[in-house]
Amino acid sequence: MTDQPELPEPSPHLRRIRSFVLREGRMTPAQQRAFDAHWARFGIDYTGTVQDFDARFDRQAPRVLEIGFGNGEALAWASEHDPARDHVGIEVHGPGVGRLMNALAARDAHNVRIYKHDAVEVLEHEIAPGTLAEARIWFPDPWHKKRHNKRRIVQPQFVALLASRTAPGGLLHLATDWQPYAEHMLEVMEAAPAWRNAIAPGQYAPKPAWRIETHFERRGLKLGHGVWDLLYLKA
Numbered sequence: 001m002t003d004q005p006e007l008p009e010p011s012p013h014l015r016r017i018r019s020f021v022l023r024e025g026r027m028t029p030a031q032q033r034a035f036d037a038h039w040a041r042f043g044i045d046y047t048g049t050v051q052d053f054d055a056r057f058d059r060q061a062p063r064v065l066e067i068g069f070g071n072g073e074a075l076a077w078a079s080e081h082d083p084a085r086d087h088v089g090i091e092v093h094g095p096g097v098g099r100l101m102n103a104l105a106a107r108d109a110h111n112v113r114i115y116k117h118d119a120v121e122v123l124e125h126e127i128a129p130g131t132l133a134e135a136r137i138w139f140p141d142p143w144h145k146k147r148h149n150k151r152r153i154v155q156p157q158f159v160a161l162l163a164s165r166t167a168p169g170g171l172l173h174l175a176t177d178w179q180p181y182a183e184h185m186l187e188v189m190e191a192a193p194a195w196r197n198a199i200a201p202g203q204y205a206p207k208p209a210w211r212i213e214t215h216f217e218r219r220g221l222k223l224g225h226g227v228w229d230l231l232y233l234k235a
Contacts, residue, residue, distance in 0.1 A: 066090070136174075
């Protein structure tokens with residue numbers, strides 16, 4: 001047995017200021033049944049120890065992490081259209097997790113596993129350093145009130161943690177429909193020494209083909225919002 005890689009010390013600041021408030025919506029009977037029928041297949045129970053994802057997926061493949069997958073629409077699409085890679089999703093809200101598991105079961109997906117847990121703790125304790133090919137944070141809560149800006153998940157310490165878990169040359173893909181948050185993301189990422197803008201310094205990216213238009217994006221567009229993508233490579 002090889003020694004487990006050393007993990008950075010957990011960040012008390014990241015754990016203290018959460019980027020989410022757990023307001024569990026009411027789950028439909030179908031979503032509740034998904035936990036009973038499909039969690040053993042798709043779910044990962046948080047244990048605080050490094051996961052052996054090769055064993056979880058029964059193969060070695062590049063690994064994509066989606067943080068805050070919402071209703072799972074994009075993750076279900078990715079599992080079907082990107083079968084050569086394995087996908088790990090993290091979401092704290094039960095209804096979205098249940099909905100995604102039902103969608104995965106209907107597709108008989110084999111390349112997705114799901115956490116219902118805090119993303120910071122999963123990254124700190126369950127994902128080994130340098131093992132992610134890509135990380136995605138699409139349309140996170142913008143926490144648009146100034147006094148709540150500190151709750152935004154895209155912060156210097158968090159992107160440094162993501163960098164520690166990403167392989168050299170790996171991709172970080174951010175997207176938002178809230179312009180002040182897009183500007184905040186750009187400022188944080190341009191100052192992050194472990195990341196390099198994949199387009200050009202200080203530039204947003206055109207919408208990549210692999211990011212489908214989701215319910216959240218359509219809602220923002222109907223409200224007259226723009227949409228901003230940011231692509232960064234692990235230096």
